Amino acid sequence: MFENKERTDINELGEFGLIKHLTTNFKIKNDYSVKGVGDDAAVLDAKGKQTLISTDLLLEGIHFDLAYVPLMHLGYKAVQVNLSDIYAMNGKASQITVSLGLSSKFPLEAVEEIYKGIELACNKYNIDLIGGDTSSSKQGLVISITSIGYADADKVVYRNGAQEHDLLCVSGDLGGAYLGLQILEREKLIYLENPQIQPDLEGKDYIIERQLKPEARMDIVALLDEMNIKPTAMIDVSDGLASEILHLAEQSDKGMTIYEEKIPLDPMTYETARELGIDPTVCALSGGEDYELLFTISQEDYKKLKHDVDITVIGHVTDKNSGCKMVSKSNNVHELKAQGWNAFNK
Amino acid sequence: MFENKERTDINELGEFGLIKHLTTNFKIKNDYSVKGVGDDAAVLDAKGKQTLISTDLLLEGIHFDLAYVPLMHLGYKAVQVNLSDIYAMNGKASQITVSLGLSSKFPLEAVEEIYKGIELACNKYNIDLIGGDTSSSKQGLVISITSIGYADADKVVYRNGAQEHDLLCVSGDLGGAYLGLQILEREKLIYLENPQIQPDLEGKDYIIERQLKPEARMDIVALLDEMNIKPTAMIDVSDGLASEILHLAEQSDKGMTIYEEKIPLDPMTYETARELGIDPTVCALSGGEDYELLFTISQEDYKKLKHDVDITVIGHVTDKNSGCKMVSKSNNVHELKAQGWNAFNK
Numbered sequence: 191m192f193e194n195k196e197r198t199d200i201n202e203l204g205e206f207g208l209i210k211h212l213t214t215n216f217k218i219k220n221d222y223s224v225k226g227v228g229d230d231a232a233v234l235d236a237k238g239k240q241t242l243i244s245t246d247l248l249l250e251g252i253h254f255d256l257a258y259v260p261l262m263h264l265g266y267k268a269v270q271v272n273l274s275d276i277y278a279m280n281g282k283a284s285q286i287t288v289s290l291g292l293s294s295k296f297p298l299e300a301v302e303e304i305y306k307g308i309e310l311a312c313n314k315y316n317i318d319l320i321g322g323d324t325s326s327s328k329q330g331l332v333i334s335i336t337s338i339g340y341a342d343a344d345k346v347v348y349r350n351g352a353q354e355h356d357l358l359c360v361s362g363d364l365g366g367a368y369l370g371l372q373i374l375e376r377e378k379l380i381y382l383e384n385p386q387i388q389p390d391l392e393g394k395d396y397i398i399e400r401q402l403k404p405e406a407r408m409d410i411v412a413l414l415d416e417m418n419i420k421p422t423a424m425i426d427v428s429d430g431l432a433s434e435i436l437h438l439a440e441q442s443d444k445g446m447t448i449y450e451e452k453i454p455l456d457p458m459t460y461e462t463a464r465e466l467g468i469d470p471t472v473c474a475l476s477g478g479e480d481y482e483l484l485f486t487i488s489q490e491d492y493k494k495l496k497h498d499v500d501i502t503v504i505g506h507v508t509d510k511n512s513g514c515k516m517v518s519k520s521n522n523v524h525e526l527k528a529q530g531w532n533a534f535n536k
Numbered sequence: 537m538f539e540n541k542e543r544t545d546i547n548e549l550g551e552f553g554l555i556k557h558l559t560t561n562f563k564i565k566n567d568y569s570v571k572g573v574g575d576d577a578a579v580l581d582a583k584g585k586q587t588l589i590s591t592d593l594l595l596e597g598i599h600f601d602l603a604y605v606p607l608m609h610l611g612y613k614a615v616q617v618n619l620s621d622i623y624a625m626n627g628k629a630s631q632i633t634v635s636l637g638l639s640s641k642f643p644l645e646a647v648e649e650i651y652k653g654i655e656l657a658c659n660k661y662n663i664d665l666i667g668g669d670t671s672s673s674k675q676g677l678v679i680s681i682t683s684i685g686y687a688d689a690d691k692v693v694y695r696n697g698a699q700e701h702d703l704l705c706v707s708g709d710l711g712g713a714y715l716g717l718q719i720l721e722r723e724k725l726i727y728l729e730n731p732q733i734q735p736d737l738e739g740k741d742y743i744i745e746r747q748l749k750p751e752a753r754m755d756i757v758a759l760l761d762e763m764n765i766k767p768t769a770m771i772d773v774s775d776g777l778a779s780e781i782l783h784l785a786e787q788s789d790k791g792m793t794i795y796e797e798k799i800p801l802d803p804m805t806y807e808t809a810r811e812l813g814i815d816p817t818v819c820a821l822s823g824g825e826d827y828e829l830l831f832t833i834s835q836e837d838y839k840k841l842k843h844d845v846d847i848t849v850i851g852h853v854t855d856k857n858s859g860c861k862m863v864s865k866s867n868n869v870h871e872l873k874a875q876g877w878n879a880f881n882k
Contacts, residue, residue, distance in 0.1 A: 225694065228695075230620075230621040230695070230770075231590035231621045231683075235586050235689070243682075244576060245682055249671055249674070249675065249678065251674040251675070252637075279576050287589065321589060323591055324593075325598055327675070328595070328675075332680075334678075337577075338589065343581070348575050349574075424576075
């Protein structure tokens with residue numbers, strides 16, 4: 191990376207100089223933010239709401255591969271992954287802190303690329319960058335982001351509120367991010383064997399974008415609010431649909447049944463899965479990284495959202511003893527298992 | 537490490553199992569914490585106060601060396617480093633999130649040791665562990681902690697409020713943590729040359745403890761409150777006294793003058809410095825990691841704290857043009873320079 195580009199050594203700036211340089215473009219946008227970067231701690235004002243906090247650690251070689259992830263996309267995605275957790279609580283995300291561990295292979299220009307992606311995400315989602323930490327790393331790139339959001343106490347949605355007979359809904363479509371990753375991995379192997387061959391990503395733009403540039407569903411939280419629907423339970427789809435259903439069911443002490451034919455798949459997801467010889471349903475159930483919202487609503491709210499094309503009812507909540515099941519297209523009943531992405535098996 | 541001890545592979549538990557296993561002992565203690573570990577985000581209630589947030593990233597080989605840092609101490613110190621930033625805002629620390637990246641060399645028992653230290657710190661400082669992230673790491677141990685605290689809006693103390701003629705004060709004593717590190721490094725080198733030789737730490741317990749097990753100054757924040765003193769500016773001493781004075785002066789747009797003879801040094805710090813041929817004053821000015829509080833107060837508050845043995849007045853605030861100076865014991869005037877610990881020069 192960066193062989194032919196301008197290289198400025200980070201050491202020239204020092205830690206405080208680097209933070210100042212990187213954060214100078216970031217202006218405070220929220221009145222929840224009293225003081226951002228530049229003191230021992232940031233100062234926030236919840237204005238009577240409850241504060242939501244979530245954090246993610248992203249490590250080179252585990253969560254991302256710099257061979258095919260552009261640094262700007264990485265910065266953008268790292269923010270989205272975090273915001274998604276705040277939206278999954280039915281909250282409004284307002285702030286992030288960003289900590290970076292940078293190995294010596296990174297010149298200033300590389301770090302600036304990461305921050306460009308972070309800035310893009312902050313501007314699009316109205317987020318204030320309020321703090322962080324920057325260090326050299328002997329061990330590749332480390333990104334740790336904490337996101338902060340707000341919600342009225344009676345609007346917070348937990349994982350444990352699903353009631354029997356509630357409807358199980360999911361936003362957007364599933365499985366695309368996983369297949370985007372498969373295509374990127376395939377092209378990386380081809381490139382490693384023969385660096386003359388340009389990557390063939392034609393016709394795969396949607397699923398590549400699902401993998402490299404996911405969008406957290408702020409819009410769904412706003413939509414549900416407009417429709418006057420408060421989900422009874424909610425979670426974001428980071429580890430695959432099956433794993434998230436099991437979390438909701440376990441924490442709500444209920445069972446859940448979904449219907450394979452209802453699982454929303456984009457045509458490109460479907461075709462690429464077939465092309466690679468993978469079952470498209472398995473991509474949705476176990477692929478992960480879709481960052482859609484999975485939630486339960488009471489049946490009486492169904493009429494409010496039944497015409498929305500971006501939300502699909504895929505099943506319902508049952509009693510605990512019925513377990514978590516999928517009814518297949520051929521009407522067989524399968525038990526749902528969490529075979530999702532597991533950071534410890536990579 | 538751990539060659540002769542019980543080893544349980546983390547993979548046996550999986551990510552969610554590991555988090556559940558590690559956090560099961562942690563009970564919510566604060567009414568600022570509505571919901572801790574176990575959902576997409578933690579839920580906090582600021583109860584009308586302002587929220588303070590700070591974050592630190594600690595990386596193996598940069599911030600700590602597992603050759604001489606016991607894992608329990610590492611967990612304890614990682615929390616203290618973070619709490620110190622909340623106290624430096626004159627706040628009450630109440631919650632932390634902890635993210636860990638674990639290389640495959642770490643068995644479950646090693647991670648439990650880190651969490652024992654975290655638990656000890658949480659219990660002693662009345663802190664709730666409310667979330668985090670756990671991942672495997674290809675790059676050694678990664679610890680990212682975010683701390684959250686609260687203060688009434690009119691009690692928050694920033695770095696930028698120092699006024700001309702204010703007195704500059706510091707808690708405890710300085711330079712010890714740096715000398716503790718020098719002793720540990722020396723003994724590590726001896727051990728590497730001859731593993732038969734046991735480390736000789738006799739008579740160095742205080743400075744070793746300053747390095748391995750620092751205590752953030754929650755007590756000083758409480759003491760100032762009792763004395764009805766609100767500092768005009770405050771910062772914690774993590775990078776060395778000189779660097780912190782420069783931060784306060786720059787952000788307050790003032791100058792500062794300190795007196796070498798006033799800098800509080802423990803006798804063991806003084807003797808060890810002499811023994812190693814280092815100037816004890818330089819240890820205080822540039823050593824860092826003391827996690828004491830450096831603050832300015834108005835002169836009229838002096839009578840309230842002049843008899844407290846744990847707070848020392850070391851200088852005063854001047855006009856900006858006078859710069860940052862130290863008057864030496866021999867009455868020479870030296871300009872203060874930040875030669876403190878810099879994460880990018882290691």
